[in-house]
Amino acid sequence: MSEALRNLDQNSVLDDVRRALGRSAGVTPVPPSPLEPFIEPTGQTDLAELNARFTKEATTVRAKVHRVSDKLQCVDKIVEICSEDKGHEIALSEAEIFAELGLASALAAQGFSTFAPGEIDHGTLVARLANCGVGVTAADYAIAETGTIVLNSDEPNALLVSLLPPVHIAVLGAAQIMDSLDGVIGKLSRERINRANATRSVTLITGPSRTSDVELVLSIGVHGPKALHVIILDGRSDKL
């Protein structure tokens, strides 16, 4: 078997492609002239309107949206959500805002044990996260059009923390809400994807995990989180 594999010239499929297009095998074509960019006109930029629309769309897909006006309220809100299930650890990603909020000590003061995965072996990490009750991360951006939040792997462990525990809390700066998918795709393209040392992974999250595979009946929380809370922190104009 391995003999057959090694014998398959790695470029033979590409040569088949070239021949199918009427070109000669082994020749790299000149770069085709790219299509003109196609960007939908941006609508709203008014923060209050974006906030209202994001909240409406996210609520429609069963996310719970909370708006807080300062850091203290933000911590209180996180503690309140975590109090719904006291038996498990709370996982925190390594977002800078959590240090600023003093989140770990605030949760500890309320009797929660927190888990902030640092340099830890992957197998141990996923097993421990799977047993956590809540995962708390920051969010990079949000999309008002669809009620979507954007997470990326530049915030260490954010993606696993947002995925394995049954409850996910994401903290979002109010100024990070953008009008449409186009704006976020453009930003991601410039800031995360098409750069040296690209971000390894980015995830768009729109509501909690769901399926309609049985008789088209909506069921929430099949593999990912069963609940998604988005906490919008007012007065923050920077990325969290």
Add this chain to the structure above:
Amino acid sequence: MSLPDPDLTQRSHAALENRVLQGALKAATATFIERRREAITSVSDWEALRQRARQVKEHTINNLDYYLERLVEKVQAHGGTVHWARTGDDVSRYIIELARARGVKSVVKSKSMATEEIELNHALEAADVRPVETDLGEYIIQLAQEKPSHIIVPAIHKTRAQISDLFEEKLREGRPNEVAEITAMARKRLRNEFLSAGMGITGANFAIAESGTIVLVENEGNIRLSTQVPKIQVAVVGIEKVIPRFEDLSVFLRLLPRSGTGQKQTAYVSFLNGPRQAAPESGFEFHLVLMDNGRTRILADEQLRESLYCIRCGACLNVCPVYQKIGGQAYGWIYPGPIGAVISPQLQSLKQSGDLPFASSLCGACRTACPVDINLPDLLLALRAKSKESGSGKLSERAAMRTFAFTARRPWLFTLAGRMMRVFARLLTREGKIKSAPMAPLSDWTQYRDLPAPTGRSFRERWKKDRHE
């Protein structure tokens, strides 16, 4: 890829007689049509968006060699490994060797038409690597050992009660009754599989040439788990999935969820650039398997090339009057509906599934629903012609066509035959219709439909007499 035993007609009859299936199909297709209709109204100019998508696909497919090269360079630059596979067997062999080399005993899979197409699960099982489907619908199908009946909702033909029975029998953890209980049972089972699997296998919705990004669209979170939990990730991707730029996604990520499930956005969209950590000593691996498996054959035909624009949303299935009645399994392979009738005969062979393009009323609803405006009716017609040219038609049909050709070239014979046919037809006419013809191929027609009785005079007789009036 064995030839399905009963033919299309027999499979269709079985589907039509299955009352459970008929109920499920009616509910599912009506729901999806309604959800899609509603979802596309939230886009300001849907038509402009789909024409743009078509333009991007056309441009990419016509320059596929260029974009594939860019994709490969970028994936390798991220630290990923690229393997070209000419056939499905090449894909399976590569994955099995990789699994063996890394000591992988079980793999978690997320729904992928590409791996269904090549029956990867059979190959893995034969090599003692246990594949676990993790999409709920696919998991149900795998437990039941069946084939999917819809691209988006694979187990749509099964009722909740049937799934409850299946889980009770196969999982032996009691009987889940409510949908929420079924979901919870699957979650618990599959969580353990994710945590213990050595490899995650996915497909891809898009592969971005300029950045080497693999894009995966889903609702359940099983794709996120498959790509983030096991250290080795394999994406099996048809060569037609490449698009040029990351920014092109603003078009496709608007079209796909709205067309597929009627959502403005699915719960999760993942963008992956190579392995989770770049350092080889981290133990994370990313393998991109670029699969041909018949696609370059389609590419070589300038008219049929358009079949490669498909983004696998399933919208054409829901609106198709044939799919609505016979469902996915009657199509005999994994790609159902109008797009299945177009790509199955090309990926398999005309001999194997050349009858599918005939299972269409050519009403054009599929083209209207298609988010990349694939001209499905024209493709179906082209494949019908190819199928007949390849001599796959029935003997009686071919004999009839030859007789017609012979007759039509001789005006005296044509007139005589016309007269005889009218006499013959009058004998069979009851209440203005021919309800049953005595022999094939006419009897094939009257088995399902009435044939209107011909008028008493031929066109040429009427032309001679009436044109001066």
